[in-house]
Amino acid sequence: MRLTRLFLAFLIITSPMRSLAQSESQGGPLIDYGTRFIPAIASRGMVSGPEKLASEAGLAMLKKGGNAIDAAVATSFALAVTLPRAGNIAGGGFMLVHLADANEQVFIDYREMAPAAASRDMFLNEDGTVNKRKAYNSVSAAGIPGTVAGLIHALEQYGTLDLKTVMQPAIDLAENGFAVPAALHLNLRSAAKRLGRNEEANRVYLGGTGTAPAMGTLFKQPDLAATLKRVRDKGFDGFYKGKTAALIAAEMQRGGGVMNADDLASYRAIERKPVRASFRGYDIVSAPPPSSGGVHVSQILKLLEPYPIEDMGHNSAAYLHLLIESMKLAYADRSEYLGDPDRTTIPIATLTSEPYLEKRRELIKDDEATPSEIIKPGDVDDYESTETTHFSVVDQFGNVVTNTYTINFSFGSGIVVPGTGMLLNNEMDDFAAKPGFPNGYGLVQGEANAVSAGSRPLSSMTPTLVFKEGKPWVATGSPGGSRIITAVTQTLLNLMAFDMTLGMATSSPRIHHQWMPDMAMVEPGISEDTIRILEKSKHKILRSNSTIGRVNSVQIEDGWFYGYADPRRPGGHVATW
Template sequence: MIGSSFAWSNDNAIIDSSTRFHPVMSDSGMVVSQEIFASQVGAEILALGGNAVDAAVATGFALAVTLPRAGNLGGGGFMLIHLAEENKTLSIDYREMAPTEASRDMFLDTEGDVDNAKARFSIQSSGVPGTVAGLLHALDNYGTLSLKQVLQPAIDLARNGFPVSTDLAASLQARQPTLHKNPASKSYFYKADGSGYKYGESLVQSDLAATLERIAKSGKRGFYKGRTAQLIIAEMRRSGGLINHRDLADYRVVERAPICGDYRGNRVCTMPPPSSGGVHMLQMLNILEGWDLQALDHNSAAYIHRLVESMRRAYADRSYYLGDPDFFPVPVAELTDKKYADFLRGQIDLQSASRSKDISPGLASAAAHNQSQVDKLRSIPQESTETTHFSAWDRWGNVVSNTYTLNFSYGNGISVAGAGFLLNNEMDDFSAKPGSPNGYGLIGGAANAIEPKKRPLSSMTPTIVFNRDGAPVLATGSPGGSTIITVVMQMILNIVDFDMNVAEATAAPRIHHQWLPDRVFYESGVSADTLGLLRGMGHQLSDKTRRLGATESIQSDGSTPFLYGTADHRRDGSGVAVPAAD
């Protein structure tokens, strides 16, 4: 609830949900996530002497228990890490991979059209999970505590149960028709009579606890081989899925150099492909850097116009140039070059809106977009609460920004019987057919076509910002499908250009445009006068407001040990947790 505040503690952690405009402060480290029990787990790990990586990994596994619609063992994601002592920043790609039996046209029907039900809600929509491998890779290489120490809180939450929040109860009620279709999901998330859990009732997940215990005992082998792997393959065979034993055994995490760019003297580091978020956020920042945004006033019509026109061009490029860099030569340097941004800025009329049908991918000579396809895209689905982000920062200055997902809320709704966790539907993030929109209305082409062992393109954009002296000053990220990139960018703009604190930057109303459909989406709080001016400039506005993203952020001034954290009020149940004082 906006403006609400609550706090409680145990031996090792204090949790506080921040008010709308005042961040939580700490000088002993901090974890911010979408679910308060998971934040508390991370703070407990910091109190035990663990570093930010230990806390992040513990938080990630805890979210698999307490936030089942997005926290996961059966999905994948991206982690950005800054190591203070080495002054090194790195990214970990643990995105799902297409099974070896996947094929380019696997989601097309006999007429050659995309079968959306198959692409989004069948077991064939599941890619090979990467979360367990990714979190363990981070812990093994950059953590300090043992695997058992880090996993035990999640095991306890699953084995002993935790009180259901109003948010979780409402989420399970909303997804009941989908989850009831799968016997395992129905048994895991609803009572024996099929009814939903109410606020305060305990949710126990014994099969999930056993799976977590196998991971704690055997590490990666405890998930990708042995009993858990057998259960996954049994589910595949029972339901017609594609993942086999070799797919699981061959899953690999990839460490990639983050992509970094300068924005008004700050260094912005974020995820490289197969995330599209980093490339296009830097591209948009490069365009916007050419204007004095502060002089325009925050969320004025002139300001929003510049944001929209920058977004329009970046998302057009996303449709053509972005994919898995292990399969497609993504032109990262060209897209993030400031001279290219100068060119795009020069195409923007500051008095009137462009039409998306007139904007094509800007590098080289991409063909004009097919008008019939433009006409088909009138709206995109309401944002789901599928993806989740968390940030961790320790007293030594190590920082983690992590976003991971099942794709849709509760993935494809199918759980692995006997293992206690849901499967993802990330195969829908591939371009099932060039020019056809995915579940978020995003267009893709050959660069993101389905291929065995390929990683689907993602909008996830975990980000760390550094000041002129090289000190980290912001860790942030967001859920929100196609809106993630623009939401994270607006957090940076709010702090850098408008000197907001992290709570003010989080609370400020957001806007979004993604080339197609040609609509400006906006949150409540953008003034009616501003909306009228935008319409007068020719912008096509959504007919109603919507919620855009949910950043979970930590800020530092770069010169003192104090941290300032804010959990986004747009998601009920999120919270900031700090280690309890000795």
């Protein structure tokens, strides 16, 4: 097996592969850079992530004798410097950890929270319509940041190195600067108009000119370096209290926001029980609410499990028909039942149970699409007894981390807090500003996810671990807003049902359907004959140049680590040791 995978890796290394870029987290054009992607194989440690300098910062911790958690924290802080469109210290996310010695999995929820003064209708105009500017591009759109608290919690509870050590690479990158790579130049160029509307964002990222810095330009971020140093020196209090907190509160007051210093000081990261499922002998451990990812990945896998999909052929019309219909059913349930588990009861056990899914499976016709308007959220009473970035880490001790975090849109709200060098998130849009109506990603959400003071908004982030014969086998996850769940699910199906290598499983073309709107998005590479067959079966198809996710994974097989960073966007890197 190892020799076969090494040979396949050699074929990938020596073959041209298109590198794809996406201009915004919600989807953008595919750009062919004519580059080659190189997968990686190692035996001591690996970080598979979206950006080279940050992945190498994480690997440096492994080389110092640190574990996967140390590497994950270092990578996260570094991404706030080198990947500002999604890496962050003023956003939030989820970290899923496998602890080898205890043979247990820990899920750390550091999702943003609604401030105490937030209210259900705060993003509605007088006529009841959603005020999109306020929900997307104002200080009111920012939830209480959770990233710093979450990373400190992970390090203090499960890391082995100190905060000063793991943060130093990020501080050095911000203070000394780095040459602007192609990916960052393109990200800033695509967002220049939006960033240019905010005076501080324009100054920090565009040099005050409204124009992205040229490739190769030395890019320094002294204000961000100072903010990171305060965290390094004072830990939690260095961000949630003192100067940084005062600067955030001042910007909120200036812009008419509702977050204040008390909100910041009260934030806490918490641990939750992950969602667990199985598929054909594999055990899946994934994100629980307030993520919808684990529930709906589990639903789609279990809905498909009885079908002989491997005999149908990968990305055949028969297989894609079943996949699309399963996606619809899962996202319909998402619209009704998912939200903050601390504020609403979520029937996880029922939604992922075989009796419930067997009844839902009856809605799947063999050869014809069921219109989304006919599909409703399932009845759980009979059974009850949402720019993001992702990376995966494995260390020489057997620990594994899969981490997804976000500031929502690409470059978040587009607002930089003066004096901090950091972008505010616009995660409040992940609540249902108006239940029953779509958010910025087109997701229809219900009352369970209405804006509520102190609540954590529903998310699609799906850090996931797969176990084979009781041992960690794959760590994976993706950015992509509403497309995260379907990107992760298809990667897992490619590995578990179609027996692909990690590179093939990641690079294969994907589809996406989220129930509403009733449209299946297909990436380039899906056969036109297949698309025509699906259309004859009454599927509505959107041939899209937008990417579906950016999956960054590691796989453990026969004592070897295999890493692959999705080539759909430029800049991905697997750091190995």
